Amino acid sequence: MHLPSIAIIGTRGYPSYYGGFETAVRKLAPYLVGQGWDVTVYSRPGATRPDDPHRDHRVHVIETRGFEKKSLSTLTYGYSAAKHCIKQRPDVALVMNVANGYWLPLLKRAGIPTLVNVDGIEWDRAKWGRVAKWVFHTGARWTARHGTRMVYDSREIARRWKDEFGLEGDFIPYGGDPVDGDLPVEPGLERRRYALVVARFVPENSIPEFFDAAPEIAKESDVVVVGSGGYGGELDRRAQELTQFSPRIRWLGHVSDDQRLLSLWKHAGAYFHGHSVGGTNPALVQAMAAGAPIVARDTVYNREVLGPTGRFTSPQPVEIARSVRELLRSTEAQEAAARDNAARALNDYSWAAVCGRYESSLRARIGALA
Template identity: 30%
Template structure:
């Protein structure tokens, strides 16, 4: 099939979960003899027209000049280009700035949209923006031939609210195998002697709650936060609020997967505060990296982790976990989570599931 992938800033990944998925899936599909095209923002540092056999289409993106509104123009440019490519399948990753252009999508291809999380519930958005995002969600469902949900919770929500079926396919991860010949080194961090959090700097990721809990614990071990602090006003607020605590280290954004895997693998306790959305990539990657996980208690996280993690709902809960837990005593939880990655969430399984669903959708639409 000829497959076009829209909705990301591009590959290789320099941004986030959808970009990481597009990176893995596009190469996987190409290796299975599909003709794959990925749209890249012209601002993306990768400037070549081919990446591991995948065609790269560079589309104009004015986000650096006009801010968030530029994402709508970028998506418009991608969709407009897709009209001349004669795709069999168009995979849209998300909908927040693209679904208003859904009426421009070409009619011949099978349009499949990954519905991402409940974007309109994110507390970073004003009431007006949340209202628009709910409208954008409705448009995405209306203009797509088929839908993908990356969590059971999202699948149930779409069925209940819109009476629409969607295919449950989670995000993927790999089980990390550390290099036993080289010892862990990253700045002055030592194995099992630091806490870790990896997230975008947004309120619904409960970073402030987690760091408040760390401060309350008076722990002797440092707490490392990985994420682009300068990218949001909330991130800058967090950095300012916790600047007087020497134990809290903002390490900035890190995209090298091996470095991230090593940091997760060697952490004492990994905190996952996400509370809105579907299956979060960083959670699966933590499971695959043999982290002991403390997660915000909500249905999305519990659906993935089940009883194989610690849970928190407040800064006091976080403080108690920091005082009492570390991975040396809970290898059973770690093992069960890494087993889940191998059986339910491996990239091989997820990528194969996408291609099977593509075939089913294409054949059904064109029978």
């Protein structure tokens, strides 16, 4: 019996803990294998651990080459993966990121239908310069022209693509894992007595503003910062300076231990989510599922995910500090927010439902170019 086959292109690999795409693939690849698929994930050398205890060895991992440069990595690794994929001829390819839109004509010409997760509106991101924004926007146009079907992780992203490119697609958000059992509180912290931020250090995640607010928050509570710039830089330096400014401020860097991160969310008194672009954010959904009380930057994306009971703030440092401290001071508000967030995550953002939607969409693509 022929097993349906899929190649996944555009992430750092499997299993990887780098970002949202990687989290989705960690969940989706084993799920598809369990549903009878032959699954191949393209990876970057050194980006995964062969001895990772969470690795499902039924998932095929193929490493290809590229340039490990901020502006070139996605494009070059995407190209080498697409070229190899053409030789393998899977029934369908799941392509992550519109920067890989340049290689979709190659897959299309080879008769390989594609499901493309477009991610956020990359050309809106402050971290990219003028040339990089042009590269992403042009990649999006190529994606719209040559991709077989789009995946939008938020309804607002779907609206933006409908308005600009005239394309419908499938709404498939990210999921969250419910936190079962008793996870210990991070040593040196107290449950519901600390503020937490988890984010890549880029301006559109409101990291500079949170760093400005952190000393004020630290007057009353501990402050825990998880994340880094990935390539070093000014914000990493500022994070280090904050730890020297106050013993109540901790910078943990990038945390790849899922259980440790879940514990930090579960026991936080206030989790600040400052992401301003990008649709449904995986960290936000997971924080909700873990039962974190959340203060989010007021954006259409965060309002879509958190719903009517969400707590929101403007990105000014004084307002971030005020909103976070207000939540930290109220046990009643914390428990109500934790309860509402966990219930919404369970009802609307479960990984089981997310993976099921991906499989249905992938099966519908098979033979689409025949």
